[in-house]
Amino acid sequence: MIEGLVKAKRAYYTKYNRIVDYKLIKALYESNEKWDISFMCELLEISRAAYYKWLKSKSTEKQLEDERILSQIKEISALNNSLFGAMNMYYTLKNKYNFTCGHNRVYRIMCINDIKSSYRRSSIYKYIKSTPEQTVENELKRDFNTDKPNEKWCTDVTEIKVPATGEKLYISPVLDLYDRYPVGFAVSERNDIALTDATLEMAHNAYPEAKPLYHSDRGFQYTRNAFKAKLERYGMKQSMSRVSRCIDNGPCEGFQGIFKDILFVLYPQIQTKEEMIKAIFGTLDYYRNEYPQKRYKGKTCGQVRQEALQASEPVIYPIKPANRYIKFWTNIQQKKQQALQQAM
Numbered sequence: 001m002i003e004g005l006v007k008a009k010r011a012y013y014t015k016y017n018r019i020v021d022y023k024l025i026k027a028l029y030e031s032n033e034k035w036d037i038s039f040m041c042e043l044l045e046i047s048r049a050a051y052y053k054w055l056k057s058k059s060t061e062k063q064l065e066d067e068r069i070l071s072q073i074k075e076i077s078a079l080n081n082s083l084f085g086a087m088n089m090y091y092t093l094k095n096k097y098n099f100t101c102g103h104n105r106v107y108r109i110m111c112i113n114d115i116k117s118s119y120r121r122s123s124i125y126k127y128i129k130s131t132p133e134q135t136v137e138n139e140l141k142r143d144f145n146t147d148k149p150n151e152k153w154c155t156d157v158t159e160i161k162v163p164a165t166g167e168k169l170y171i172s173p174v175l176d177l178y179d180r181y182p183v184g185f186a187v188s189e190r191n192d193i194a195l196t197d198a199t200l201e202m203a204h205n206a207y208p209e210a211k212p213l214y215h216s217d218r219g220f221q222y223t224r225n226a227f228k229a230k231l232e233r234y235g236m237k238q239s240m241s242r243v244s245r246c247i248d249n250g251p252c253e254g255f256q257g258i259f260k261d262i263l264f265v266l267y268p269q270i271q272t273k274e275e276m277i278k279a280i281f282g283t284l285d286y287y288r289n290e291y292p293q294k295r296y297k298g299k300t301c302g303q304v305r306q307e308a309l310q311a312s313e314p315v316i317y318p319i320k321p322a323n324r325y326i327k328f329w330t331n332i333q334q335k336k337q338q339a340l341q342q343a344m
Contacts (some may be wrong), residue, residue, distance in 0.1 A: 008111040021046055022054045069101055070109050077115055083265040085117035086110050091298030118265040132223030139239035140215040144177050144251050148314045149305060150210035152177040154252040155199060156217060157191055160260060164271045171280060172196055174203040175252050179304040181288065183207060187280055196221035204234050211235035217249055262287060295319065
């Protein structure tokens with residue numbers, strides 16, 4: 001039965017069963033019969049040294065601390081409908097509640113008590129082709145690193161449906177690549193130019209002195225001459241993803257996926273469009289102020305932004321290279337070189 005469990009549970013139950021044996025030995029030794037410890041250890045196939053180590057250990061204190069951590073984990077899970085996995089739960093315990101426990105301990109406690117993160121919903125996206133008025137090159141070139149706020153912004157539009165009715169809403173964020181903070185965020189019932197214009201205006205009004213690189217895909221909202229003129233008036237340089245290359249706008253695509261996950265976990269009972277709009281802005285506030293991120297050492301994007309705007313030299317958070325992506329593109333390059341050599 002134990003063999004079929006995950007490693008953390010196997011270790012827990014193995015240790016639990018061993019402690020039951022230790023307690024039995026202790027109880028029989030302290031009884032009127034005074035059972036011999038060596039005999040009992042040999043009978044139960046237990047090392048005498050291991051028994052005496054347990055006898056002198058402070059396992060009770062550790063168990064009490066585990067119970068305190070578990071209580072806080074359950075409280076957090078109840079507040080956000082089990083949104084967090086072990087890593088985000090660890091960051092929240094550490095940064096918000098000042099717990100000193102490690103990530104592995106949090107994982108073990110959650111695993112033993114069957115506290116799991118809610119899974120991601122799958123979605124089907126449809127692309128509608130349009131004829132652009134103008135396009136620009138991919139100036140961002142998938143360089144998502146930046147040293148300070150307001151150097152690189154990316155934007156996109158995504159659809160969200162009301163589960164009960166199937167009604168559609170569209171959200172348009174403008175994300176700062178320094179801290180993944182939404183500097184602009186608009187919601188509309190229509191996916192049109194008014195939505196993307198409103199998002200740009202919101203971001204510009206929040207940071208009127210900012211002149212970032214403004215990256216998007218090649219959607220009809222961004223390829224208009226009027227939109228390009230507005231960016232130039234604000235001193236922003238435009239950048240666009242290549243055709244059918246979602247990876248060129250990866251951070252914004254990723255943010256939208258995470259945002260939807262958080263929304264449907266925090267608000268699982270949405271029935272109307274009005275409730276959905278309220279849930280969207282509630283999720284935005286939660287993402288900014290409550291959602292910890294590994295890249296920022298467990299801080300929220302709101303914390304990182306506040307610290308950066310107040311510092312003369314903001315902390316740099318470089319993106320850790322993903323070895324599997326590096327390997328993938330290396331293989332692609334090697335195949336291209338082989339094809340060229342064969343063609344020659």
